[in-house]
Amino acid sequence: MIRLGLRGRGDLAEWRDAARALLRAGVGPGDVEWQVRYDGADLFGLADDPLPPPDPAVPAPTVPAAFLTLADAVICHRDPARFALLYRLLWRVQGERALLSIPSDPDVARAETLEKAIRRDAHKMKAFVRFKEMGLPRDGRRRFAAWFEPDNFIVGRTSGFFQRRFTDMDWIIATPKGSAAWDGRELTLSDQPSAKPDLIDATDDLWRTYFTHIFNPARLKVQAMQSQMPKKYWKNLPEADLIPDLIAGAEDRMREMIDREATQPKPFHHRIRERE
Amino acid sequence: MAKSLKQRLAILSDAAKYDASCASSGTQRRDSSASGGLGSTEGMGICHAYAPDGRCISLLKILLTNFCIYDCVYCVNRSSSNVERARFTADEVVWLTLEFYRRNYIEGLFLSSGIIRSSDYTMEQLVRVARDLRTLHNFRGYIHLKTIPEAAPQLIEEAGLYADRLSINIELPTDQGIEQFAPQKHPARIRRSMSDLSLKIEAAKEPTLKTKRRQRFAPGGQSTQMIVGVDGATDATILGSSVDLYSRFRLRRVYYSAFSPIPDASSALPLSRPPLMREHRLYQADWLYRFYGFDVAEITSVRADGNLELDIDPKLAWALANRDRFPVDVNRAEKEMLLRVPGLGTISVPSILSARRHKRLRLDDLERLRVSVCKVRPFIMAEGWSPLRLTDRTDLRELFASKPQQLSLFG
């Protein structure tokens, strides 16, 4: 049994290097124990086993492109079993070439479930990151910072999106699972946990005004809202603490609209209508 | 006293919320990495927040002004209404859009307006906002402009150059409805404008002979909105009218908006309002028509009165009315028929087709394809599974009908 520890913070190369060596040495999925190595863990004697040398009898492994795309997402998941799952798939796909096109296969189904979770997590990050302005512009560029708490190690994956979109401003997105920063020239990534920046942005107040008034109290659908914007995101959304009051007041506001008698139009209306 | 920006934002978003569209998808892909500007559209639209009405907030959806010289009975901004009025300058809308965008609150702007002075004047203001965003501020986010049917052609041309999507609301499903409830609007003119837009949108997709370059004109296409429950139109009439719009003008979307109480409503409005469920069923039926190969007549003929069932969805209603077409064998049936099985959809059907090339599918295979087995079971055959004949079951409707809606909204 070979025991391997990976940091597993969304870096495919780390896993791929180990997996390639194992595959070329002919080590089957049942003979590897994958672990997550926390920083400093080797202090407690959790040293990795050395990677075995390649076995000349093992043919050069092949990896379908679809596998790499899948692995690139799955590796970002926080599930500790992801390394072993991917290795099992990699091992099996050497013989079962069509494996990835059988979505009902339990390993494939599991990998696709993880991939889907990553896609959702990344999508929610693109949606719910909120930038706050940090003081005055520097060298003519405005500066923003955001704090976000993703479920998985997706900061690297989504950073390109923010770079392509918020190109003319400096920004940093800090999360407990790493950070990304852009200064107009370079995108800097880190997989170290960041501290939460403490910022206040006056424009949040206008956004809260918008959120309050775009809501139609006559069409309350709390469940629909919560399934798309689960409560776990609320604490970092500047608009979310308005929600309970909007819900509580909705029925009264609707009643008021229904019960109100029709009013008489202002003179403005009559003047226009006379011109017709 | 002059109203602050914040007060006007409140009034003009209140005025805009009855437009259901907030879509930011389906336009060209672009970003700012080459221009060094601000904004991108990368295929899928993004909902940056959800209001407690369950609606996606993707765009800053506001009116430039809610003053209006028209008097559409159902509208909160009609000239006879006594709601508070306000107006933004074009610069203020530009500023709000950019500042909201920078904070990642939104994908872009959906700008509409009451008609002030004249159609051309109003359209000119809308176009100015879009032009400034694109040319002065290098903004590459999403822009949706409401189009005033009577506006001059060169204004429409310019609008299409800067906007991703243009829309003209048809408002009501029948011409008589429009004449009765939107007396200043002209159904023929609305349709002519939609047709003009559609020709321009199609033409812009072809590279021109001379320059070999594509012209830009509303790459996200056009959409429209119909208000449900103001006139007496049945669902069959409404959907028939949508099909007509989809096929004649290649609309991307028809939005349905169940007419809901508005502040200072006109006494000419019907007293009872349609259940929100009706709107939901219309969207489902619209979906079945566009993506599932259903004919609208198949869906709307289930009931004699031409309305959709409220307690079960239109696909299930069709299945129950056509029990002789079931069970469907998931290991052999054609794609078209699989799509008609209640509980299977445009995501699971391709997975089934792919998986069954390699093995005969059982119920637990379907489960792994994330199909809700308890829902589809009565309608399918699979390896090791054949259901009771549907024609022998009397309890199916009860099995699926949604629980009666609670009166209190907070239960």
Ligand code: SF4
């Ligand atoms: S034209 Fe009609 S629908 Fe549009 S804002 Fe004016 S009154 Fe409302």
